[in-house]
Amino acid sequence: MTQFAAIILAGGQSSRMGRDKAAIEIQGQPFLKKICLLATQCASQVYVITPWIEKYQAIAPSDCQMIREVALPGETEPHGPLIGFAQALTYVKTEWVLLLACDLPNLTESEIQKWSSYLETTPPEAIAALPKSPKGWEPLCGFYRRRCLPMLNEFIDRGGRSFQGWLAQHPVRELPVSDANILFNCNTPADLEQIQKG
Ligand SMILES: Nc1nc2c(ncn2[C@@H]2O[C@H](COP(=O)(O)OP(=O)(O)OP(=O)(O)O)[C@@H](O)[C@H]2O)c(=O)[nH]1
Numbered sequence: 001m002t003q004f005a006a007i008i009l010a011g012g013q014s015s016r017m018g019r020d021k022a023a024i025e026i027q028g029q030p031f032l033k034k035i036c037l038l039a040t041q042c043a044s045q046v047y048v049i050t051p052w053i054e055k056y057q058a059i060a061p062s063d064c065q066m067i068r069e070v071a072l073p074g075e076t077e078p079h080g081p082l083i084g085f086a087q088a089l090t091y092v093k094t095e096w097v098l099l100l101a102c103d104l105p106n107l108t109e110s111e112i113q114k115w116s117s118y119l120e121t122t123p124p125e126a127i128a129a130l131p132k133s134p135k136g137w138e139p140l141c142g143f144y145r146r147r148c149l150p151m152l153n154e155f156i157d158r159g160g161r162s163f164q165g166w167l168a169q170h171p172v173r174e175l176p177v178s179d180a181n182i183l184f185n186c187n188t189p190a191d192l193e194q195i196q197k198g
């Protein structure tokens, strides 16, 4: 089975939720902790990329490596997940890395293990292996090749900030999804209420 690292993104504004999503507890466990523990079960090393290390190191398990995200020169606005990913990717040593948002409460270890079994047979030209939803690629819940970093940096240097825009320029392998619910993304108070109801 292919070994891989994992990167967890924890630097969003949570503007739709209205409060910090990473710290919201479901069954007594903050979102960020839950996704870190899941990643730890599957990946050889887990990195958490965030501008707020002090706030999150009490939440993330101690075997996860915290990486401090830095602002780009001349930029003060929140820069979004693509740049966080590029900064974290410089730490990765394995050929493949699993990128995860912190707001994926239904993702399971068995689904990740199933997806990882596709890595070995993914064509070398594919920069990523990702699930798809009717809206397009799910860029924050899937695998990337470490060697995509120079292409990613080039896209960012030209002003690119969108995963969909970047992925549209490269071959990507589609990963099958057992159940669409696995990809459920908790963005709003209504989403939260839905998962709390069970
Ligand atoms: N490190 C890092 N993570 C980010 C950044 N922007 C978003 N994320 C993370 O990416 C994942 C998906 O982001 P969204 O669901 O859009 O979350 P968000 O940006 O906090 O929420 P909205 O403000 O409502 O869009 C979450 O885990 C966020 O924490 C960023 O600039 N840096």
Ligand SMILES: [Mg+2]
Binding pocket: 101, 103, 185, 186, 187
């Ligand atoms: Mg989201």
